Amino acid sequence: MSxxxxxxxxxxxxxxxxGRLATSMRALPFLTVARHIVIDGRVVLRMHSGLGYHDACNGTVVAYGADNFNAATSAGSRDLWSVQFTGPAETVEPTPAQRELFGPVPVEVNGEPFTPAFLRLDPHFVSVHTLDFNATRHSPQHSVI
Incomplete structure (x- = not known):
């Protein structure tokens, strides 16, 4: 990537x-949460293996997106962004040092112990979208009727 x-x-x-990983499984779209790091220009994802999503993604084209929408709005920021990476994914086994970059693992997913699975996404298409608000303009207030 350059x-x-x-x-x-x-x-x-x-x-x-x-962020969120999107692809299809058995011809139906799905979206799931994943933890990410970047290694050598590729996005490496950690997700729970118990759902089987990593198997559905292995060898297929996926989209991975992340944004600051929740963090920005809770912090009062006026600059929102989202990024999306699209390309082929494959299951990988990160080195112990790479695993540490992900940080602590969740204890459970849907009540079952978290067992990590890892995917590497080789981005072929990348997009960045930003929403900048003029600080001098007031946004309309929403009211409940």
Whole structure:
């Protein structure tokens, strides 16, 4: 990855720990949460193996997106962004040092013990979207009737 947009996307991705993986399983779309790190320009994901999503993604094209929407709105930030990476994914086994970069693992997923599975996404398409609000303009207030 080398374009300015790709470098910006990697920088933004490093600002949040989790994102959403999207693909299809048995011809139906699905979306799941994953923890990410970047190694050698590729996005490496950690997810729970018990759901089988990593098997559905292995060898297929997936999309992975992350944003700062929740963090920005709770912190009062006026600059929102989202990034998306699309490309082929394959299951991998990270080195112990790479595993440490992910940080602590969740204890459970849906009541069962968390067992990690790892995917490497080789981004072929990268997009960055930003929402900048003019601080001098007031946004309309929403009211409940």
């Amino acid at each position: 374009t300015e947009e790709e470098l910006q996307a990697i920088d933004l991705l490093g600002r949040v720990p989790y």
